[in-house]
Amino acid sequence: MTQVTSPAAVPAASAARMRGGYFLVGGFIVVAVWQMTAARLGEYHGDFVIYENAARSLYENPERPIHEGEPGYVYPPFLAVAIRPFHVIPQPWRSLVWDLLRWACIGAGLFVCHRRVTEMYSARAATIAVGFCIVAGLRPLWHDTWNGNVNAFLLLATMGGWQALATDRPMKAGVFWSVIAAMKPASSAVLLAPLVRRPSRAAKCWASCAAGLVATTVLLPVVIFGWDVTWMQIAEFPKGAATPTGAVFTRFSNFSLGLATARLWGVVTGTYSKEPEASVFMMGRIVSGVLLVVVLAMMMLRLRRRNDRRTIDYAVAGLCVGSTLISPVVWFAHYLVLTPAYAVLVGETLSHRSRRVRILCGGAVFFCSSIITAKATILKTLVWGPLAILVALIVLSFQSRSGDEQV
Secondary structure, three states: OOOOOOOOOOHHOOOHHHHHHHHHHHHHHHHHHHHHHHHHHHOOHHHHHHHHHHHHHHHHHHOHHHHHHHHOOOOHHHHHHHHHHHHHHOHHHHHHHHHHHHHHHHHHHHHHHHHHHHOOHHHHHHHHHHHHHHHHHHHHHHHHHHOOOOOOHHHHHHHHHHHHHOOOOOOHHHHHHHHHHHHHHHHHHHHHHHHHHHHHHHHHHHHHHHHHHHHHHHHHHHHOOOOOHHHHHHHHHHHHHOOOOOOOOOOOOOOOOOHHHHHOOOOOOOOOOOOOOOOHHHHHHHHHHHHHHHHHHHHHHHHHHHOOOOOOHHHHHHHHHHHHHHHOOOOHHHHHHHHHHHHHHHHHHOOOHHHHHHHHHHHHHHOOOOOHHHOOOOOOEOOOHHHHHHHHHHOOOHHOOOOOOOO
């Protein structure tokens, strides 16, 4: 017998969606105001100051490599060029404008995430999923706010590319993801996501990404500084990125998979002053990196064989997790890029047909609650939380959703 939906149910559902939207917007505003206020009570410092110094060094002495003028700068030249317009704003308004812009990007990214999850599951699931993303991001958001770095822009670019690719607009996705490649190449693993669909989509995505990358990284600096300076700065970027060895790559607060593997081998003790031996630490990075690449490749091949509408979502989520695991340096703020994975797993927890899969997804999300409290779960590292998420996504890639009932 066909069930007829009551006319009164439609306004009720719409009202419920409105209440959920108000709840998310209100919660986000509270978190933003609270964290911005708390961060600005002390002396403003962190990555934004490094970006400013790098931009000043580049424009005052363009013939000198950026990392020589600002040793803490480990990014491509584009970021220093993009920061320069902020120098026309006097302090303290400069850092305030930077904060407001970043929080606007975070809010826009969460809005796109809510829209995507609504299309995947339901309005109820989307509200719960994005609400969890806000809560799970409390500690990463705090570190991003305090340090004033670029993860907010990377989050919005990730979300925009995810939505564009899921709605069959690969060239638009490539434009979004070119921002990631231009600012933080270590986070650009998401560019592999189109491989789970037709090769033509991947070609279009990569072509538009390459065009955006050339425009931001090459053409823009050439217009400002000329070809010789631009080529020198680009050639010096790898050297500058590798400069802060030692303390940065072996610091206990670096949650990279390589350092986690070193801890697993007993190289690092429970003290923050103990650093692993360089040779063993490098071996841990190599072994964990190879294993992770193999696992991601297997997941991508499996998703390509499935050929259903969920493959892009799982691929984007898995590659976002993979980018945090394979990066040599991972701080709390980098975990903002786990937002797509959180959203997918919470949605699957609420809507998947298999109870076993729902339990697995819910367990993986719960296991990552250590990121919220900044307390390690096991072996004194947070990296095992993203690993749990990756395991759940791999299991999902082997599960068929045909005939699933949506909540």
